[in-house]
């Protein structure tokens with residue numbers, strides 16, 4: 001398990017698995033860690049913490065990642081456009 005920081009909010013995170021090509025939402029998908037690496041439609045990939053993943057739209061883009069910010073230890077949000 002590697003330790004790094006979230007591409008969206010900069011929060012320290014740990015990653016258990018590899019790149020996730022399928023969006024697996026749910027309270028517990030059976031994976032460890034506090035972040036996942038997501039591949040986007042535009043071909044970029046970003047490592048994001050679960051709070052950031054939770055607030056991204058259904059079809060996120062790297063522009064959405066740029067708008068992510070940390071609210072507190074458990075919450076992220078998208079900055080208003």
Ligand SMILES: [Zn+2]
Nearest residue numbers: 006009049052
């Ligand atoms: Zn984050």
